[in-house]
Amino acid sequence: SSTSTDETKAAKKMTLLDNASNFLTNFLSGGNIGPMPIAEGAVSDLFGKPLFFSLYDWFIEHGSVYKLAFGPKAFIVVSDPIVARYILRENAFSYDKGVLADILEPIMGKGLIPADLDTWKQRRRVIAPGFHSLYLEAMAKVFTDCSVRMTKKFDNILDEMASKGENKIELDLEAEFSSLALDIIGLGVFNYDFGSVSKESPVIKAVYGTLFEAEHRSTFYIPYWKIPLANWLVPRQRKFQNDLKVINDCLDGLIQNAKETREEADVEKLQQRDYLNIKDASLLRFLVDMRGVDADDRQLRDDLMTMLIAGHETTAAVLTWAVFLLAQNPAKMKKAQAEIDSVLGQGRTTFESIKKLEYLRLIVVESLRLFPQPPLLIRRSLKPDKLPGGYNGDKDGYSIPAGSDIFISVYNLHRSPYFWDNPNDFEPERFQVQKSSEVEGWAGFDPSRSPGALYPNEVISDFAFLPFGGGPRKCVGDQFALMESTVALAMLLQKFDVNLRGSPDSVELVTGATIHTKNGLWCQLRKRPSDSH
Numbered sequence: 296s297s298t299s300t301d302e303t304k305a306a307k308k309m310t311l312l313d314n315a316s317n318f319l320t321n322f323l324s325g326g327n328i329g330p331m332p333i334a335e336g337a338v339s340d341l342f343g344k345p346l347f348f349s350l351y352d353w354f355i356e357h358g359s360v361y362k363l364a365f366g367p368k369a370f371i372v373v374s375d376p377i378v379a380r381y382i383l384r385e386n387a388f389s390y391d392k393g394v395l396a397d398i399l400e401p402i403m404g405k406g407l408i409p410a411d412l413d414t415w416k417q418r419r420r421v422i423a424p425g426f427h428s429l430y431l432e433a434m435a436k437v438f439t440d441c442s443v444r445m446t447k448k449f450d451n452i453l454d455e456m457a458s459k460g461e462n463k464i465e466l467d468l469e470a471e472f473s474s475l476a477l478d479i480i481g482l483g484v485f486n487y488d489f490g491s492v493s494k495e496s497p498v499i500k501a502v503y504g505t506l507f508e509a510e511h512r513s514t515f516y517i518p519y520w521k522i523p524l525a526n527w528l529v530p531r532q533r534k535f536q537n538d539l540k541v542i543n544d545c546l547d548g549l550i551q552n553a554k555e556t557r558e559e560a561d562v563e564k565l566q567q568r569d570y571l572n573i574k575d576a577s578l579l580r581f582l583v584d585m586r587g588v589d590a591d592d593r594q595l596r597d598d599l600m601t602m603l604i605a606g607h608e609t610t611a612a613v614l615t616w617a618v619f620l621l622a623q624n625p626a627k628m629k630k631a632q633a634e635i636d637s638v639l640g641q642g643r644t645t646f647e648s649i650k651k652l653e654y655l656r657l658i659v660v661e662s663l664r665l666f667p668q669p670p671l672l673i674r675r676s677l678k679p680d681k682l683p684g685g686y687n688g689d690k691d692g693y694s695i696p697a698g699s700d701i702f703i704s705v706y707n708l709h710r711s712p713y714f715w716d717n718p719n720d721f722e723p724e725r726f727q728v729q730k731s732s733e734v735e736g737w738a739g740f741d742p743s744r745s746p747g748a749l750y751p752n753e754v755i756s757d758f759a760f761l762p763f764g765g766g767p768r769k770c771v772g773d774q775f776a777l778m779e780s781t782v783a784l785a786m787l788l789q790k791f792d793v794n795l796r797g798s799p800d801s802v803e804l805v806t807g808a809t810i811h812t813k814n815g816l817w818c819q820l821r822k823r824p825s826d827s828h
């Protein structure tokens with residue numbers, strides 16, 4: 296159409312301008328820039344398919360650091376472990392969350408994800424110790440209880456169907472995993488049982504409304520200037536404000552309650568409580584009881600809201616894609632079930648048994664490799680910087696001006712043909728193989744760099760695999776989420792055989808903050824024959 300031709304022309308014009316200003320900036324800052332390759336995005340790239348697919352094609356075409364020009368806006372796209380390591384770890388404090396902080400601040404306030412550096416430093420020091428090993432042990436029980444509540448529900452429906460002569464049920468497992476993850480995060484973070492696996496409530500509806508809005512806003516990091524805002528922003532804002540108020544009232548009540556029952560103690564003492572037997576093992580309890588830290592109610596609420604959002608859809612997405620991948624690989628599904636049978640029999644998962652479910656743990660990380668949540672990490676440079684030379688395309692590295700917006704494409708890194716064999720194949724076993732590096736500046740895969748790690752991580756892979764980011768802003772909930780996913784998968788596959796209802800191609804991807812399906816992950820569940828375990 297003529298509109299899209301105009302848009303393309305306008306985009307080209309802006310790109311030219313942008314190139315000129317980029318050249319000037321680099322010239323003035325004395326950067327030794329060989330000009331960064333430029334991918335020109337058309338507006339249609341944003342709507343036809345998920346953006347990270349296009350970012351991948353341009354990565355193969357332009358190399359591991361390129362500039363993406365979209366109309367008046369430009370982003371530097373990084374698909375390189377050496378450059379990612381530099382931005383996330385070596386020079387982490389020269390970058391902030393840029394566009395992402397602007398989007399999330401109205402929801403998460405000064406929670407860890409969007410927080411300014413000062414607030415972040417204070418709160419990270421207090422929150423990270425909350426994920427200590429006795430807490431995780433208590434959580435393993437919560438993960439199991441909630442997962443069993445979900446499988447019992449499926450079991451009951453299957454029993455009903457059996458009386459009608461049917462031996463299977465069809466379910467949208469993505470929706471079920473979302474409820475499960477919500478129940479778990481509520482209990483783990485503020486000892487509140489949403490009970491969403493079995494019911495709906497105004498608070499649950501408000502959480503979904505808020506998540507939807509957070510998700511929607513996250514898709515705006517590029518096309519926000521394209522949207523005719525005024526028409527729908529107002530009713531939408533009103534609904535959003537109402538949803539936020541419902542959740543905030545709920546969180547405020549929980550915070551008041553926790554403060555009224557405060558039992559102050561030093562961190563070391565708090566970490567030694569009898570977590571398996573106390574009534575409230577939540578993170579909120581820990582944060583309120585910590586001696587010498589007087590967070591105001593607003594800060595606590597921001598912290599809780601951030602963890603609620605950060606820990607909910609992400610984990611649900613890991614489970615969704617793990618099932619999607621397993622269903623297409625029946626031999627691996629069988630191998631997983633054989634491991635579950637031999638480790639657990641008919642029993643439940645425990646903190647100890649997670650350590651024995653090795654194949655299941657690798658399935659979780661392999662699912663995160665193929666479907667990282669979120670697929671892009673977002674940063675903005677606070678001052679001019681010189682990026683190190685990357686793997687391909689730019690050996691010397693580029694100088695970038697202050698205010699540069701950067702996407703680290705975890706999706707590209709995780710599927711990079713330069714660092715992975717058969718990058719698009721689902722092969723959990725790949726993590727069992729140590730790999731030395733042929734790439735200058737990259738240390739290869741070596742588990743001994745992270746002794747005792749239950750799950751492969753960014754240190755073992757020297758930033759070729761970074762499902763939870765890396766450096767100081769790395770996810771605080773990584774072990775929580777990994778164990779939760781392992782337990783939920785184990786409890787599901789112990790009881791049921793799972794197939795996709797339609798073809799894998801019919802499961803369309805969409806993305807916002809996480810990668811999810813367009814219309815749900817519709818699966819068929821059958822009870823496993825009792826002689827198979």
Ligand code: HEM
Pocket residue numbers: 407408419484601602605606607609610613667668669672673762763764765767768769770771772773775776777
């Ligand atoms: C940060 C992924 C679960 C809390 C992050 C980051 C990633 C990530 C990639 C880094 C973002 C960046 O550098 O820009 C995931 C995935 C999860 C998960 C894939 C599930 C599979 C959780 C859970 C919690 C949580 C369960 C809390 C209970 C946080 C927080 C941050 C964060 C608070 C910000 C950390 C900081 O800036 O200091 N997450 N996360 N996440 N995550 Fe997670």
